[in-house]
Amino acid sequence: MQQALLWFFVLASLAGGLLMLVLRHPMRVALALISTMVSLAAIYAILGVHVIAVFQVLIYVGAVMVFMVYAIMLLDVRDPSFTHRYSGYLLPGLAGAVVLVVAFVRGLAGSTPAVMGAGVGTTFDVQPFSVAFLNDYWLYFELTSVLLLAAVVAAIAILKARRRGNG
Amino acid sequence: MDNTQLLLALSTALFAIGLAGVVIRRNLLVMLMCMELMLNGVVLSLVTLSQQAASTTGAVLVFLVFVVAAAEIAIAVPIVLLLARRKRTLDMDAFTDLKG
Numbered sequence: 001m002q003q004a005l006l007w008f009f010v011l012a013s014l015a016g017g018l019l020m021l022v023l024r025h026p027m028r029v030a031l032a033l034i035s036t037m038v039s040l041a042a043i044y045a046i047l048g049v050h051v052i053a054v055f056q057v058l059i060y061v062g063a064v065m066v067f068m069v070y071a072i073m074l075l076d077v078r079d080p081s082f083t084h085r086y087s088g089y090l091l092p093g094l095a096g097a098v099v100l101v102v103a104f105v106r107g108l109a110g111s112t113p114a115v116m117g118a119g120v121g122t123t124f125d126v127q128p129f130s131v132a133f134l135n136d137y138w139l140y141f142e143l144t145s146v147l148l149l150a151a152v153v154a155a156i157a158i159l160k161a162r163r164r165g166n167g
Numbered sequence: 168m169d170n171t172q173l174l175l176a177l178s179t180a181l182f183a184i185g186l187a188g189v190v191i192r193r194n195l196l197v198m199l200m201c202m203e204l205m206l207n208g209v210v211l212s213l214v215t216l217s218q219q220a221a222s223t224t225g226a227v228l229v230f231l232v233f234v235v236a237a238a239e240i241a242i243a244v245p246i247v248l249l250l251a252r253r254k255r256t257l258d259m260d261a262f263t264d265l266k267g
Contacts, residue, residue: 010177017184026196033200047218052229059233064240071244081193081258093190097183104179108172132223144234151238158245
């Protein structure tokens with residue numbers, strides 16, 4: 001059962017990724033990306049990494065993609081890139097991607113599967129995670145808050161620059 | 168092919184799809200979303216291996232990567248908006264000012 005679900009979500013995330021290459025409207029591309037991200041969250045949940053699955057939905061789908069959808073709604077997307085989806089690098093780009101996948105998967109299939117501790121779920125509960133996070137890695141927690149503050153300031157600076165440029 | 172190999176192969180496939188998307192698509196926002204897809208593929212490999220090793224450090228690192236991705240997108244989207252306002256288009260071919 002679990003194995004079937006894992007395969008289902010692997011295929012769903014692949015399909016979402018491939019749809020991103022073909023769909024024309026950016027909003028549909030965003031929805032395909034959201035479905036890929038939700039499938040990845042489901043894969044994390046199947047692996048037993050529930051904390052990361054929750055973060056994947058909250059941060060990626062909840063924050064990043066909503067922001068992206070707002071940006072798409074703010075912009076007029078019916079420009080030349082709407083009628084002509086692909087740049088001149090269509091064939092080299094696809095060939096490069098295929099070569100990358102084939103080379104890696106061949107190397108992967110030739111290797112012996114790494115047998116390690118078969119995913120002990122307890123380290124990924126919320127409590128051990130947060131204890132480790134705030135005891136051992138509190139400095140990085142503080143650094144990310146500084147980083148987010150810098151990002152907010154930079155975003156405001158960019159918006160101010162735009163207003164100056166227009167006025 | 169066991170589960171670890173399957174997920175690592177999926178991670179490579181997502182990375183390659185995102186890379187191809189950045190190269191072949193012409194819309195700025197779509198390229199940005201393909202970059203997010205690349206990052207998701209890499210995070211998938213990180214999660215898979217840290218789950219194999221049963222390490223909390225990996226989970227913390229994934230969380231920090233998520234935060235950095237959120238900060239990155241908070242900067243990148245205003246830049247795209249700024250570029251789009253300046254050139255009145257999202258087409259990559261309009262942004263060739265730096266070409267020699």
